[in-house]
Amino acid sequence: MDSHIIKLHKVNFYYGQTQALTDISMNFGQNRVTALIGPSGCGKSTLLRLLNRMNDLIDGTKVEGEILFEGRNIYAPNIDPVEIRRKVGMVFQKPNPFPKTIYNNISYGPKLTGVTVADMDSLVEQSLRQAVLWDEVKDILNKSAMNLSGGQQQRLCIARALAMKPDVLLMDEPTSALDPISTAKIEELIEELKKDYTIIIVTHNMQQAARISDETAFFYLGNLVEYNKTEKIFTNPDVKQTEDYITGRFG
Amino acid sequence: MTRRIKEIIIKYIFFLFALVSVIVLGLIVSSLFREGLPVFKSVSLKDFIFGMEWYPTYDPPSFGIFPLIFGSFIVTVFATVIAVPLGVLAAIYISEIAPQAIKESLKSVIELLAGLPSVVLGFFGMVIVAPWLQETFDLPTGLNIINASVILAIMAIPTISSISEDALYAVPNEFKEASYALGATKYETITKIILPAALSGISTAVMLGMARAIGETMVVLMVAGGAAAIPESIFDSVRPMPASIAAEMGETPYGSPHYHALFAIGMVLFFLTLMFNLIADYASHKFRQTGSATL
Numbered sequence: 001m002d003s004h005i006i007k008l009h010k011v012n013f014y015y016g017q018t019q020a021l022t023d024i025s026m027n028f029g030q031n032r033v034t035a036l037i038g039p040s041g042c043g044k045s046t047l048l049r050l051l052n053r054m055n056d057l058i059d060g061t062k063v064e065g066e067i068l069f070e071g072r073n074i075y076a077p078n079i080d081p082v083e084i085r086r087k088v089g090m091v092f093q094k095p096n097p098f099p100k101t102i103y104n105n106i107s108y109g110p111k112l113t114g115v116t117v118a119d120m121d122s123l124v125e126q127s128l129r130q131a132v133l134w135d136e137v138k139d140i141l142n143k144s145a146m147n148l149s150g151g152q153q154q155r156l157c158i159a160r161a162l163a164m165k166p167d168v169l170l171m172d173e174p175t176s177a178l179d180p181i182s183t184a185k186i187e188e189l190i191e192e193l194k195k196d197y198t199i200i201i202v203t204h205n206m207q208q209a210a211r212i213s214d215e216t217a218f219f220y221l222g223n224l225v226e227y228n229k230t231e232k233i234f235t236n237p238d239v240k241q242t243e244d245y246i247t248g249r250f251g
Numbered sequence: 252m253t254r255r256i257k258e259i260i261i262k263y264i265f266f267l268f269a270l271v272s273v274i275v276l277g278l279i280v281s282s283l284f285r286e287g288l289p290v291f292k293s294v295s296l297k298d299f300i301f302g303m304e305w306y307p308t309y310d311p312p313s314f315g316i317f318p319l320i321f322g323s324f325i326v327t328v329f330a331t332v333i334a335v336p337l338g339v340l341a342a343i344y345i346s347e348i349a350p351q352a353i354k355e356s357l358k359s360v361i362e363l364l365a366g367l368p369s370v371v372l373g374f375f376g377m378v379i380v381a382p383w384l385q386e387t388f389d390l391p392t393g394l395n396i397i398n399a400s401v402i403l404a405i406m407a408i409p410t411i412s413s414i415s416e417d418a419l420y421a422v423p424n425e426f427k428e429a430s431y432a433l434g435a436t437k438y439e440t441i442t443k444i445i446l447p448a449a450l451s452g453i454s455t456a457v458m459l460g461m462a463r464a465i466g467e468t469m470v471v472l473m474v475a476g477g478a479a480a481i482p483e484s485i486f487d488s489v490r491p492m493p494a495s496i497a498a499e500m501g502e503t504p505y506g507s508p509h510y511h512a513l514f515a516i517g518m519v520l521f522f523l524t525l526m527f528n529l530i531a532d533y534a535s536h537k538f539r540q541t542g543s544a545t546l
């Protein structure tokens with residue numbers, strides 16, 4: 001059985017002339033939580049955005065190598081990025097709900113795919129329940145999402161991504177703008193979501209990576225330095241650089 | 252001199268400059284009213300606004316400006332109908348779709364359009380558009396509603412497009428990214444996320460474009476044809492308010508009822524433009540969506 005949902009083979013990535021990722025080969029396990037760590041500017045977000053082709057939106061970028069999602073090369077010419085983005089959801093660092101009602105934030109994505117209105121109410125409820133937000137917002141579904149707190153907004157963004165029923169959820173520092181209580185809620189949520197989704201999460205918080213992830217990848221200057229079981233990375237890393245970074249002795 | 256005194260002096264200098272423009276506006280408006288209001292000694296407000304006959308030089312004269320108001324209204328509406336789609340679509344194309352090179356050149360073309368003196372556009376309407384209309388549709392004259400509307404639209408497009416463009420640029424990038432990440436296409440993102448978020452700015456743009464069209468004098472003077480009657484088709488001539496004022500002011504004896512009537516038309520125009528600006532202001536608040544996420 002092949003339990004790797006995403007496979008990268010010798011991936012290079014360029015913003016114009018500058019190379020942001022060098023020769024990355026790695027596989028992401030299905031229904032696993034993988035943490036991407038590393039100092040600022042090492043290419044974590046770049047890698048994440050490669051996986052749902054969000055980097056396509058930036059002019060002058062170039063990808064080399066192969067990225068397979070469920071066995072298909074997502075950069076093959078016959079692949080529609082829209083198709084990929086429906087299956088690979090994304091949650092951003094800064095909560096970014098649309099300036100619409102809570103309900104319409106959730107229904108926005110599914111409507112694009114043509115879910116009928118009868119299903120919509122239950123889909124909205126289900127997604128909000130999954131993101132543990134339902135009880136807080138069930139009476140204000142028609143209020144603007146902008147009135148929610150930062151932590152609630154971020155869970156709304158997670159619910160919005162889940163409403164698309166993706167296979168993979170990419171999260172780019174989803175808790176960096178949140179207080180400890182909201183952060184704890186989202187970490188619990190990730191634990192819960194892992195049963196049904198493959199999660200790839202960028203984080204600067206070492207404890208967070210250690211708490212929630214099964215595998216951890218350490219990046220430095222666009223290179224994948226070490227990739228292993230989280231336990232191993234945090235207790236007995238093979239590479240000295242990894243250890244220095246994790247223990248905060250970096251630089 | 253202490254820093255505090257400097258600050259105070261600077262503050263008052265700025266206040267003075269702001270005051271000057273307010274005073275100038277006040278003087279203009281008050282002289283407009285002083286010269287315009289006396290017309291109501293010879294005609295009632297109702298007969299002035301709703302009167303169907305504009306025969307200011309007859310004996311006895313009749314000062315009904317409804318055909319003039321209607322003329323202004325009709326060319327402004329048609330100009331808006333033409334200019335809004337073109338202006339807004341151009342703005343969308345420039346801000347969201349066009350590649351960098353085309354974007355730059357398109358922007359300069361539109362800026363050039365904004366810089367064209369209205370008399371040049373009016374001339375274009377007179378010697379190019381009018382004969383063409385006349386021949387193609389077999390009309391007695393090509394100086395008519397449709398001609399004036401087209402030329403006014405050309406004048407309003409730069410206003411509408413550049414203000415709309417600013418509104419579109421102001422839509423936070425996070426909204427667009429969120430939309431694309433949910434599998435929306437560019438078209439879906441533009442229509443469902445970007446346009447609604449920019450709606451307040453775009454309505455302001457439309458209102459200011461309309462204000463520009465309704466107050467424009469030279470173009471309507473040159474190409475609207477000048478008939479002070481309610482038109483029956485879009486190929487009829489009309490006499491919008493600014494054209495009336497410009498055409499008749501020179502031959503009117505100072506202090507005559509006709510003279511006051513022209514000022515009173517100016518008052519009507521003033522109120523209309525004021526209304527457009529108030530609506531634009533209201534729209535820019537009303538449709539404002541709360542900005543990006545706050546923590």
Ligand SMILES: Nc1ncnc2c1ncn2[C@@H]1O[C@H](COP(=O)(O)OP(=O)(O)OP(=O)(O)O)[C@@H](O)[C@H]1O
Nearest residue numbers: 015018020038039040041042043044045046047058
């Ligand atoms: N849009 C862009 N255009 C050009 N260069 C970029 C762009 N985005 C990122 N880069 C560059 O690519 C490199 C990797 O950036 P990336 O955002 O992936 O880092 P990161 O690991 O996510 O950092 P952080 O932890 O600060 O978010 C950096 O050197 C950055 O300057």
Ligand SMILES: [Mg+2]
Nearest residue numbers: 044045046172
């Ligand atoms: Mg990043």
